[in-house]
Amino acid sequence: MIRVPYDQLEAALARALEPLGFSAERARHCARLFAETTRDGVYTHGLARFPRFVAMVKSGVVNPSAEPSLVAAFGAVERWHGNRGVGNLNAWSSMARAVELARAHGIGAVFLAQTNHWMRGGTYAWQAADAGCFSACWTNTMPNLPAWGAAEAVVGNNPLVLGVPRASGEHVILDMAMSQYSYGALAGYAKRGQPLPFPGGFDAAGQLTTDAAAIELTQRALPIGLWKGSGLAMMLDLFASMLSGGLATCEIEPVAEKESGVSQLFLAIDPARFASGPELERTADAVIASLHAAVPVEAEKPVRYPGEQTLQIRRENLTQGVPVDEALWEQLQSRAY
Secondary structure: OEEEOHHHHHHHHHHHHHHHOOOHHHHHHHHHHHHHHHHOOOHHHOHHHHHHHHHHHHHOOOEOOOOOEEEEEEOOEEEEEOOOEOHHHHHHHHHHHHHHHHHHHOEEEEEEEEEOOOOOOHHHHHHHHHOOOEEEEEEOOOEEEEOOOOOOEEEEOOOEEEEEOOOOOOOEEEEEOOEOOOHHHHHHHHHHOOOOOOOOEEOOOOOEEOOHHHHHHHOOEOEOOOHHHHHHHHHHHHHHHHHHOOOOHHHOOOOHHHOOOEEEEEEEEOHHHOOOHHHHHHHHHHHHHHHHHOOOOOOOOOOOOOOHHHHHHHHHHHHHOEEEOHHHHHHHHHOOO
């Protein structure tokens, strides 16, 4: 790994996108979202994901110029069609609209159909929190997680994201997949040849294993909470697909390079409509102080709230440069995709 200044990473990503049919503005925005994801330590969905994204644009799976279109609206609730455009740009636009609706109504909901992979889901909770809003969002995926009791993947590893804003900017952000380890995390462990800290799925013999590569082969990741995670994955799929009028997991192409047409849900709540800032801060500060006061299992590993490590990694990477795979960096600069 080498470290690259953040500005250089973002600029290189933008340069790589413009020849692919992106306007200059959309290339810069998409590049910023990829760069910020990498900056914040979610390397599997940042630069490491970029070559596959470029390949999907070139193959026509992702339309670089398509923007979401409004399908239906009623008060604080809207349904949009993503037109199979760029996933992170569609998601950003949807959360921005949910925040606008929350400003007007106190709460806003956007249901998005026929879009593409949103990359890091936590991006949109940070976006809403920076605007002072609580948020929830999730997406369905292709079938890549076994229903509990099933020997094959029939539900989606549907990420669920929750965000709580704080005046300090040190927001509380939970971004979690429905498996014990996301497939991005599994890929990282497999590449490094490291065992998982805890069993993360099933091998070809149907046994729980810490071998990430074996789990990648079977596509049988372990649902969080066992049957509870499997059930939650199904419910997230039903909410997103039915409310958006889009595809359910069982209708999405089960090939990573062709996964498209996913369904998503974005919810924003503006607390300024009914609660004071100091009141909210007192509660958040008390909860976090209680968490930090807990005696850690390992003295050198203090207890952290969701999003706290992201802030630490962000500061470190902005100061020292963003860690990137040297081969990926060379590939990006030469645009050898």
